[in-house]
Amino acid sequence: MEKYQKLEKIGQGAYGSVYKARDTSTGQLVALKKNHLPISDQGIPPSTLREVSLLQLLSNSLYIVRLLSVEHIPIHNGKHLLFLVFEYLDTDLKKFIDSHLQPPNPTLLPPNTVQSFLFQICSGVAHCHSNGVLHRDLKPHNLLIDVEKGIIKIADLGLGRAFSVPLKNYTHEVVTLCYRAPEVLLGANYSTAVDMWSVGCIFAEMVRMKVLFLGDSEFRQLLIIFRLLGTPTEEVWPGVTSLPDWHAYPQWEPQDLAHAVPYLGADGVDLLSKMLIYNPADRISAKDAMNHPYFDTLDRNQF
The missing domain is CATH 1.10.510.10 (Transferase(Phosphotransferase) domain 1)
Structure with missing residues (x-):
């Protein structure tokens, strides 16, 4: 996650935390939604897949918050972090x-x-x-x-x-x-x-x-x-x-x-x-x- 510099925590939801961050290569402010993924034989939880697929489908409207990218990071003990990178709004x-x-x-x-x-x-x-x-x-x-x-x-x-x-x-x-x-x-x-x-x-x-x-x-x-x-x-x-x-x-x-x-x-x-x-x-x-x-x-x- 060297690509992003976390600035502050701006939210906490049922599935993870949301941070205000800066894209270090462009300087653009973004919102990082961090999801902790449990170990599962089935892979990524259906709720997460659902949200990502819906956001990708809908992001072409000006009036839906844009999903900029999805970052999938293995950490340890078979656990993974999934970051959804959104445009940041005030x-x-x-x-x-x-x-x-x-x-x-x-x-x-x-x-x-x-x-x-x-x-x-x-x-x-x-x-x-x-x-x-x-x-x-x-x-x-x-x-x-x-x-x-x-x-x-x-x-x-x-x-x-x-x-x-x-x-x-x-x-x-x-x-x-x-x-x-x-x-x-x-x-x-x-x-x-x-x-x-x-x-x-x-x-x-x-x-x-x-x-x-x-x-x-x-x-x-x-x-x-x-x-x-x-x-x-x-x-x-x-x-x-x-x-x-x-x-x-x-x-x-x-x-x-x-x-x-x-x-x-x-x-x-x-x-x-x-x-x-x-x-x-x-x-x-x-x-x-x-x-x-x-x-x-x-x-x-x-x-």
């Missing part, structure tokens, strides 16, 4: 929002910034979906920002899954709770619509500067969603009461979504409502979202 959306909340003068994100970021996120998600990939863990922490260029990119495809037809039963231990779609919480089969629910939650958070649905358990998460959007019925979501984890929930009427995002105009509220539709079959797709009137004042040619 910050993530969570830190970016938090930076605007610092006293003594907390500020909202400018509406044109929210609009631009949301369009780019939808573009990245549409790219994933058109290549048959679910992200499954979209959240502000996994959206990296080049502040100078105003570009936001999707990162951390460690939970990404290629989807196929017919849809398989995927694991339900996916998506950080606040951004988890109700079909996942209720134990249903799921597909690309889970990512769009997460995008809706992120959209609302950029406007509100705080999490939209802040639950501390799966049950509480559902109750918080139901209190705002109304308890789902068979009319709005056919089959909902037959889902594996459905219970007898309190019956709430839907509230006015605009009250939850008071600084968002009518077009924005309409787009948000389409991202937070209960029935996954009716939820707006990333591609269709990009054509929504909310983006009519955006210069799409810059993207």
